[in-house]
Amino acid sequence: MLALVADPLLFTTWLAPGLPEPLFQVIAAHVSAGLGRSCELSVEPKISGPMRQEDNRFITGLTDVGFLCPPSFLWLTDGPAPSVTLVPLAPVYDDPRSEGRPVYFSDVVVRTESDIATFADLGGRRIGFNDHSSLSGYIGLLVELEAAGLDTTFFGEFVCVGSHRNALSMIAAGELDAAAIDSNVHLAWERESPARPGTTRSVASLGPHPAQPIVVRADAAEELVGPIVEQLRRPRVLASVRPYGIVGFAPISSADYESLRPACDLVARR
Secondary structure, eight states: OOOOEEEEEEEEESSTTTSOHHHHHHHHHHHHHHTTEEEEEEEOTTSSSOOSTTSOTTTTTSOSEEEOOHHHHHHHTOSSSOSEEEOSEEEEESOGGGTTSSEEEEEEEEETTOSOOSGGGGTTSEEEESOTTOIIIIIHHHHHHHHTTOOGGGSSEEEEOSSHHHHHHHHHTTSOSEEEEEHHHHHHHHHTOTTSTTSEEEEEEEEEEEOOOEEEEGGGHHHHHHHHHHHHTSHHHHHHHGGGTEEEEEEOOHHHHHTTHHHHHHHHTO
16 A cells, blocks of 8 residues: 555546545555555535636645536637546446447437427427537436427427436426436436336437547646556455446547537527
8 A cells, every 4th residue: 555645636526426426436546556656635516617727626626636517628729728637537337338338328308298299399398408518408408409490489488407417306306308418417416216217208318419528637647646546446446436337447538529529519509
């Protein structure tokens, strides 16, 4: 075991509490211990990731390692001086659709007893989304609408509800007709209560999307990227994330996320 150095390794997740906060705690703890560092984890629960270079924790030195939604990775690497560097491994989720790939899906979720059967049935309905940085909850819907020659006026209401979990609770309570939900958040939400499975169902699946990236602040890339990759491949780390629906980490590259740029550009046009 390496002796811990004085300065903690600073982690931030923008993906909790949608994905369980303990998932990021165990990754942070294992990675930091493997690097001989203590760790601190911050949670930014109101948005899926920074939306611009001028307002992010990497530039200000508040974060060394981040877990965020794919659009934020693109926004933070825009321009001549990216503020983050990609860790070239991403989660492989326990979802048969993943087929061993580092991908996830956006499932359009409704109440089980709803008469909504397809995406086309969402017209005129009250639809929720978590936040404007979210690929699965917001941007994916914009892409689907544009492909059909539609915009958000197709929905009766399109309301920001703050998180995937809020959306799921509101659907179950009849306060929303539907929302696009990160497929792994939906599974985690159902696992946490025996009363939840069967209260909602999926009527459409958007994706696959490249899995949520792990990034480090750009000026620490040489110091951190290689060692983090090494730690994420260790059996003890893989065992610790398995209860949270992650079966491993697989290679991923910046080019995988570049394919999302046209979709992310839709946000700038609104």
